[in-house]
Amino acid sequence: MRTIGVVVNPVAGMGGRVGLKGTDGKVEEARERGAEPRAPDRAVDALRSLAERADASGGPEVRLLTYGGEMGEREAREAGFDPEVVGRPERDGETTAADTREAVRRFAAEDVDLILFVGGDGTAVDVTQTLDEAGAEIPVLGVPAGVKVYSAVFAVTPAAAGRVAADFDRTEDREVNDIDEDAYREGEVRAELRGVAAVPVAEDLQSSKQVGGGTVESLAAGAADDIRSDEGATYVLGPGSTVGAIEDELGFEGSPLGVDVWRDGEVLVADATEDEILANLGDRNVVVVSPIGGQGFVFGRGNDQISPAVIRRSAVEVVASKPKLDGIGVLRVDTGDDEVDESLRGWRKVRVGRFERRMMKVI
Template sequence: MRTIGVVVNPIAGMGGRVGLKGTDGKVVEARERGAEARAPDRALAALRAVAERAPETEIVTYGGEMGEREARDAGFGPEVVGGPESEATTTAADTREAVRRFAAEGVDLILFVGGDGTAVDVAETLKEEGVETPTLGVPAGVKVYSAVFAVTPEAAGRVAADFDRTETREVNDIDEDAYREGEVRADLKALAEVPVAEDLQSSKQVGGGTVESLAAGVADDAKADEGATYVLGPGSTVGAIKSELGFEGSPLGVDVWRDGEVLVADATADEILDHLGDRNVVVVSPIGGQGFVFGRGNDQISPEVIRRSEVEVVASKSKLDGVGVLRVDTGDDGVDDSLRGWRKVRVGRFERRMMKVV
């Protein structure tokens, strides 16, 4: 019987839908913008998957929404080894203290729910404690660049229940302030022992490749598409399309364009919804090395936006060669199911390639 230590960063990912590109130091602002917590629901999905695969699993956790509530809602009777001083203002120090207590309990795995910042907190604390307890991330943050995360919460639960060996993987993090200004500064922060499984994502890789003809083709179509609203995602590939449309877009944000006019730059999910029209096209490119079309770095393109839009996926041939399959993780099962299957991905002015979305 396996014992799993579960810790949830309840504020992880709150900044995504409201356009903050992260929550570090921005919790108050995120809440003022109407952000809602997403990590508890993701934790519950992962723990329900554990319960389905291995109901006899023992759960050790931290109090309140840092794991206890989600574990009980999933049907477990967890051992609670502490809790935050204030649930309204949980901090990285709370996460680190939880990990220290899990290490003292000798758990077989630490299942954490958050983003790259949480992954760093877990890995650094284990190093300080001098233990090599395996860890596994449930993706809930805006930034999920590390190779220690499962591709979905449900996949994390399955891996946690079934794994039989581990391997060393990278924990990366980026400077959120620089990220908000359009610059990615990714640094290797730590190494962690992670279960071996197919349902783990790769480290974020920065891929190259010429995208001029691709960008020109999409831009020509958009200019001729009178009355259509284009929701243009982040990244260098879509950034080239924005340049072809005649404006300097937000490199890591989402811009909304129609009939030669930028309706809103660096938009939040609500702002995108407010500017949608009768016909809408979402243009996104997968994250290099990971293959995520939705759910990594573009949470502003919410399930509600996707439901009301056509989706065009664009990518260089070299990027597609490196990812194998495309992935989605919007947080809405129905939307994810609608996006899965074989899809044409635009790789040139006219050329398209069939790719499987899983």
């Protein structure tokens, strides 16, 4: 028996065909422009595919849990299922992100084998963050229905989602991304990595959309823009060619094997010692480092000047090219201070392009 929780965001994607480039905060305007819901039909397509695949493959019988009304129940019945309804939206005919999150909490309480959600990146974020908050390690799979679908947790089509949900036997961690819709409507893509989710392994899944090229040049340009705009912050810039490219963008020649301290357009110390770094820290400090290729060490190899005392007073920004991360697998820390090392461990966003970030695990 395979237990699947299904939740549908019935307004996902409504803004696309009427030129709104998204539906976040624009549902009423989309309706005024004559938009029609598309998520319910895509949910039915996915669930019909699930039923057909389950019957044809002779695999495990499917037990379907849904949220009420158009958040899953109606679509499941139309696809031929007799679902178990675990709850209903607070208001008839009106759904919110809070309803989606409540549905996910109830699926987690039932310990489902998979959450199949229908929506876009915003729905993916709601589902993933709710599972994280609940401490539930449940795989998820998205049926694409939003205007923007930048995450790598979606099947390529609704029918593919149904097939994958019926057949999968293992999972892998994949990225959940979202973008700023207001900026998107103005022609600017600001993508942000919002989490990592376990997703069935299958060929019919889309990759995370690449934003900003993902080159060292685009990475350096994006990082330098952020640093220049961060008035009053002190930046501790570690060794290596990747951080060196950022320093080039900032307009100065850095110390290739050393650590430089920069604030508000000025190099405070070049090739600084630990004491010099500490003496020049301010109220707000950011350490920028890149892992060592082939090893993955972020701290403790070649940058001992950035000591535990410096790290305790600073935020940490890790930057790296995609090929470097592909060759590393994980990031490592060895500062000599167990408490600081433990504070750095876990999942961390690494800048790999002008806008793009990738989740990497620090061990």
